[in-house]
Amino acid sequence: GWCDKPELEINGKLEKIPARQGLYILIKRIWSDGDKVSLKLNMNIRLTKWTKNKNSVSVSRGPLSYSLKIGEKYVRQGGSDKWPAWEIYPTTDWNYGLVLEGENPASQFEFVQRSWPENNQPFVADGAPVKIMSKARKIQAWQQDSLGLVGKLQQSPVKTDEPIETVTLIPMGCARLRISSFPTVTTDSTGHQLSMPSGR
Secondary structure: OOOOOOEEEEOOEEEOOOOOOOOOOOOOOOOOOOOOEEEEOOOOEEEEEEHHHOOEEEEEEOOEEEEEOOOEEEEEEEEOOOOEEEEEEEOOOOOEEEOOOOOOHHHHOEEEEOOOOOOOOOOOHHHOOEEEEEEEEEOOOOOEOOOOOEOOOOOOOEEOOOOEEEEEEEEHHHOOOOOOOEOEEEOOOOOEOOOOOOOO
């Protein structure tokens, strides 16, 4: 599960719960009117390394997985006025790799809680009420392919000397264009050198 240290309180008193994950919590007691049960599921930032996907990394917090926030341009491509069809193009850079440093790289990410959007629509990039800030470097050789699609992931870590930038990650459900499995980057010789795709 995504919560390793849940907290259970009954009438303000912290209760002991099983240390093992994946179990139900059974509360045996004589209940009285006005009893109050509070369950707190702590959410920490977690990194998952996908060895079968070129050692790329995904970022999660609690039950949500996060994507790079990418600017979106909508272009009408057919359909009807009632059911239009759209293509969405990026207006900001997307070819970033994450900078992971130290023994606990998840600690370098910053979680930001924002106010709920006034239009009550959180499932868009600019309306996301939560976000994560991360250090990243651009990978100039990671470009679109000949079909205009995101180029295939290459083995991480990727060598790049581009400057460190701060990028914004938003919940996947808020993004229409998604980079959710990130390459990692390094500046030293252990990194894999990418080459620009042919035709560019």
